Amino acid sequence: MSRQANRGTESKKMSSELFTLTYGALVTQLCKDYENDEDVNKQLDKMGYNIGVRLIEDFLARSNVGRCHDFRETADVIAKVAFKMYLGITPSITNWSPAGDEFSLILENNPLVDFVELPDNHSSLIYSNLLCGVLRGALEMVQMAVEARFVQDTLKGDGVTEIRMRFIRRIEDNLPAGEE
Amino acid sequence: MADAALFEFLHTEMVAELWAHHSDPGPGGQKMSLSVLEGMGFRVGQALGESPPGPTASAWPKRLSLPPPPPPRLPQETLAFREELDVLKFLCKDLWVAVFQKQMDSLRTNHQGTYVLQDNSFPLLIRMAAGLQYLEEAPKFLAFTCGLLRGALSTLGIKSLVTASVASLPTCKFQVVIQKT
Numbered sequence: 001m002s003r004q005a006n007r008g009t010e011s012k013k014m015s016s017e018l019f020t021l022t023y024g025a026l027v028t029q030l031c032k033d034y035e036n037d038e039d040v041n042k043q044l045d046k047m048g049y050n051i052g053v054r055l056i057e058d059f060l061a062r063s064n065v066g067r068c069h070d071f072r073e074t075a076d077v078i079a080k081v082a083f084k085m086y087l088g089i090t091p092s093i094t095n096w097s098p099a100g101d102e103f104s105l106i107l108e109n110n111p112l113v114d115f116v117e118l119p120d121n122h123s124s125l126i127y128s129n130l131l132c133g134v135l136r137g138a139l140e141m142v143q144m145a146v147e148a149r150f151v152q153d154t155l156k157g158d159g160v161t162e163i164r165m166r167f168i169r170r171i172e173d174n175l176p177a178g179e180e
Numbered sequence: 181m182a183d184a185a186l187f188e189f190l191h192t193e194m195v196a197e198l199w200a201h202h203s204d205p206g207p208g209g210q211k212m213s214l215s216v217l218e219g220m221g222f223r224v225g226q227a228l229g230e231s232p233p234g235p236t237a238s239a240w241p242k243r244l245s246l247p248p249p250p251p252p253r254l255p256q257e258t259l260a261f262r263e264e265l266d267v268l269k270f271l272c273k274d275l276w277v278a279v280f281q282k283q284m285d286s287l288r289t290n291h292q293g294t295y296v297l298q299d300n301s302f303p304l305l306i307r308m309a310a311g312l313q314y315l316e317e318a319p320k321f322l323a324f325t326c327g328l329l330r331g332a333l334s335t336l337g338i339k340s341l342v343t344a345s346v347a348s349l350p351t352c353k354f355q356v357v358i359q360k361t
Contacts, residue, residue: 019190022190025220
């Protein structure tokens with residue numbers, strides 16, 4: 001096998017581990033910095049939000065998706081385009097509420113948790129909570145106020161990882177007073 | 181496989197968060213934040229440097245085990261230097277491509293254990309205005325990467341000190357000084 005081919009494979013493998021490893025180092029550091037799991041969860045959500053509000057621009061520039069007309073379209077784009085582009089996985093969409101304002105994303109495997117085990121004293125830690133913040137922040141930038149939360153987590157022994165997404169309201173553009 | 185942009189977004193947010201949390205007004209606080217970032221980079225670099233199982237394992241530079249068995253004719257120092265240089269080249273090519281989707285732009289050495297790796301457009305500095313405007317901010321964005329290099333070297337059997345300097349964004353230099361045990 002030529003050295004050139006090996007080099008490409010090596011780089012690819014390192015590249016796919018890089019985010020997972022860096023995320024793990026971050027969570028570890030946050031657990032040292034904050035006294036309890038709840039605070040770490042909040043911090044992950046906040047950081048995710050900050051990432052999401054910038055990630056959406058990158059996403060829109062690279063994906064060429066048009067405006068979504070309803071929450072169902074939004075769900076499709078999140079699962080089939082966004083997750084695929086950034087994490088290389090395609091979660092399935094299930095459990096729509098009758099009003100069509102809530103759905104679940106089911107992740108068979110979550111790349112963030114490769115090789116991760118939650119130690120016993122961190123049972124309330126929502127390890128991947130960054131993802132919820134990213135979803136919230138990104139959607140806010142396209143005028144949607146949503147809530148995202150984990151309801152199942154393979155790290156806690158569940159069979160799959162499930163993120164519940166709830167549409168809260170449309171964010172209207174705020175015009176300065178006196179202007180139409 | 182996580183998209184490369186995700187790492188950059190995460191890194192920027194990490195710098196902001198850890199800076200806010202660890203810094204106090206004095207210079208001591210700054211050092212603390214930088215060493216926290218460096219430490220995180222070190223752990224990631226260590227893991228990245230792990231020799232993977234399988235057919236690609238032969239592509240990795242062999243972990244240096246000192247002293248290397250001397251060949252019949254070449255002096256020991258020359259052989260050790262050549263292997264050391266291989267490791268540095270690996271960092272400049274394979275590791276840099278994996279992490280930053282580009283190769284290091286230049287590698288220089290004084291043949292006495294000091295290497296200078298120069299990146300003329302370092303991706304983690306690219307988003308900031310070129311030139312001198314953000315010179316003071318630059319170290320925050322280099323600490324993690326210094327640790328990354330030091331960690332990868334550590335796994336590959338080389339103890340080192342890695343520092344970075346910026347004369348003008350986005351060009352930066354990483355200085356690797358091999359520590360002889």
